[in-house]
Amino acid sequence: MVQPAPNQDIPAHPCTPTLSEIRHHVQDKFGIRPCHWQLKVAEALLQGDKDVVCIAGTGMGKTLGFWIPILFRPGGIQIVVTPLNTLGRQSAASLARAGIKGIAINADTATTANFTAIDTFEYRAIIVSPEQLMKPSGEFEKRLKNPLFTSRIISIIIDEAHCLTDWGEFRPEYKELRRLRYVLPMSIPVMIASATLTKDSLTNALQLLHMHPSRLVTIRRTTDRPNIKIGVKKIKYALNSYADLAFLIPPGWKDGDPLPPKFLIFFDDIQDAINAAQYLRRRLPPGMQDKIKWFNANMTTTYKDAEVTHFVLGETLGLATTESFGMGMDVPDIKLVIQWRATCKLPTLWQRFGRAARDKKLTGTSILFAEKEFFDDERAAKASRKMQRQSVRKRKGIKNSTAEPPAKRAKLNGTSATTVQPGASSMPNGMNVEGEVSDSEPEPDQESTHMPVINQGLDELEGALDEAARARKSAGRPEKRRKRELDLVMDYLINAENRVGLKCRRRVFDVCFENNAAGGKLPLPLCSRLTVPTEADHLVCDTERAVGCDRCRITPASVCCDIHHPDEFTNLMSSVPKPPPAPPRSRIPKYDPSPHDHTLRNALEEWREQTTSAVYGWHHLNDIGPCIVMCNATLERIVDCAHHHKISTIQDLKRETTWLDADQYGGEVLSLI
Template sequence: MDLGALPVELVAILRQHWGHQGFRPLQLQALQATLQGKDSLVILPTGGGKSILYQLPPLTKTYALSVVVTPLLALAMDQVNRCEEVTIEACTWNSETSETTKQMISKDILAGEPSYKLLYTTPESLRHPALREALLAAASNGCLMSFAIDEAHCVAEWGHNFRPAYLQLSTLKDDFPSIPIAAFTATATHEVQRSISETLQLRNPVKLQGSFNRSNIKYQVRCKEIINDGTPDAILKDLVSFLQAQEGSGIVYAHLRATCDWVASALIDADIDAAAYHAGKSTHVRRSIQQDWVDGSLTCVVATIAFGLGIDKPDCRYVVHWNPSSSLEGFYQESGRAGRDGQPCTSVLYASTQDMADLHKLEKGTRRGAVQAVNEYALAPGCRRKKLLSFFGEKDHRSEPNAIGILAKPMMKRIKRGGFVAPRKA
């Protein structure tokens, strides 16, 4: 493709497959970086149009394949289905892919004229010898266009804990030195950006970052200790009241499977259309719940944090955290699943000093200190939005009165006893 005519041709492809008349801010720069063979780190808010940035490049050539690394099998399948909707040939290679299908994909790539434009896989499956062999062949004959690391914050957050395969993505640059790597995420502090770049061995990456401000989200924090008598039943009653006042669908996040089951059951008893979603459910049940929620036939999903990652549900109207997230990056990512259509929505966080103390005890390794940032957001007075943006390096946002939470005196005393930051009078 002639780089001089690049923008015009890219817009034509955009219109043909997605029906959009033009690009959003930073999209064109990100596409040009990949097409010019440059590594990139792209940070755009949830709903900012990241998927187009790795789906479009291979469409610029007759025979070109881009590999997309995703954290979850369900996310890969969802992406493949969405590619089919916009007439893009895509496939997935993962632990659930049959050997027959893997052989077919491998043969197709090795032939030198791949029929697929996108191959979705996971960090673990990317190490499969047959897939690696096929991709090396594609690189040598010029058919391999790029590697895209979706939800790239997982490199920093999961690689050092339960997904070591994320750290092994560092071998991509060793094995495919001439193939550009594009890392995409909605949340990354400067430290996380550095971790992503170093782990993936990005070479002078083009860094593109949009604003972290999700202006349509109203942020609320509800302190458990001062909700009536502070018991789980009192907090649950408060949640029921909130949900009954909402229009549209949403998510309630909880840490434990048992908590998901208990909360979902209580919501159902209160005539709220809800279902529990977690790894204890069968794959079939989880997929059914997810599809019902996306279609709008299910109102509320009570789930562990994996739910919602990459799911295309623009009209999610609320996200509730029954427990605080273990990091502010995680909270931003999860709460950002609401209001991707740009319409007003709400983020509610239930938190207590005991919650924060429990999270603090569980901190380990490179993530030490992350809970303190959550504590500052949840239990100290001030504009929640301003705190979030400041955490990600945006300093010029004005405080908003309706985003400020003021704690009662009993709560302040509990914070002092718990050893966390005691808020000053607002």
């Protein structure tokens, strides 16, 4: 069905202040001297005749541009759509410090009392989740159709706009934002803001929100963060050991020793984050183990707010977190950010890396720890081993074909001596040629992971980005299948040193986010294809100084990446003795649970709740849950093994479950079994 055209009301433009007037008023109200590009954002929103795109790096100050228009529209309201509830609360708190009333509306705060206050225009800023804004027949839909309410709206801002396409699959309300233009008068501009909009994501976002080039203002800054060092490391140890993170807490570290750098470790699995935090805690003295925490969406709002405060104050050394401590979280002095495993896409990775050193006077480090099978040298070695095995089989096949008795025996068994499948291995599943347990799945006949030619470089990366965008537009592979594979651009990042024309991790991000098209971009070391624009706006921003404005001046990175400055990353490596290969676990056949199995499961659930409360306190049980002691998968594995009488000692428990706390709590669990 053809949709009607968006509302075509003729916009009415109040008088727009000059840039100097905007700057003066902002300095008086917020105590901050806004940069030229921030003034241009505010000017575009105040003029109200065009939609706005704002692309700028993490920590550059995009949010200030959201609030400046409030100062010049008495009674006006700014509506900001944000993906994370924590961001909404953070924004409301920062506005309150400037004397501006704001409210964050999410599932917890969408109360009758709060909407009554909104109706009486008590709040000048409304920060809302897409689910609440686009809820069918919801409170916001009613107000967006009310001319009295919409007459007060200055603009609607979609913050972290890359989520429109990146998160649309599992948060469909993001795609429902397309209906905004069919509800709002055209006099209300829509702005999208992000630090990680690729060319493809930007095109999709503009189409989704019906933002037409003829009425569009684009303010674009580089997304580069020159005060962040970028590195990639190969995971050496077993994935579930987390031993590659041991360098964070040196052996024998004790209270009074120099503190580790304030750090964040990002995971794409909650249980991974919990397990890694517990591993690092064990490396601390008993009285210090609560200095490392985990942080995820399953925790209560009260707990998360408290933990953010502890982290900001330095009472917590580091967090093992998921996306919950991500976009927009403003902690200025994080020195080290780690992404554990190459399980995300490059824009998400850059968002996470951008949590480091938001204070520009500091230098931060960001590292991707990637699985070894994604590195070109490991791929080449694997391919070589495969060819050797095929060569051996071929020789054996030729030899056997000249020996009549073996061939006859093969025919008697209904097989042929030459029907061995290429790539098949006589080794047990999960074992490599050295006899060690491998973290990767058994080798398939056809590689499922993208394996580019090693000499691919800058031109190939740019072409690959365009090709990937075209493939997505033509339906392509289902989303579930794509998620199982390494993101194409992440492949280039991991193997940048082998790609002719790249040879730089930072350049991969520059190409992905088109930083050469951004105003104010200066060339980085060894990145000669990035161009200097004819007018660098940091000079326009502060004409009284020959070097221009220090805040928006983009300087070359003094330390670029581990390819150019490997010595800067030598202290970020772990040296932990590799444990002997774990004995194989039992294979558990399917079975019908007995009453005893249900009794054991209930007993284990009760035990882990009581233990969590006794060891960590009831508030941890309430906020984090009993998985802090024993995760659900371990509990179910114990029940399965107990059914088949596989666990009678602590060693059995450790072998069958790989439970990290088996030594500490194994005796109690055995008594329940």
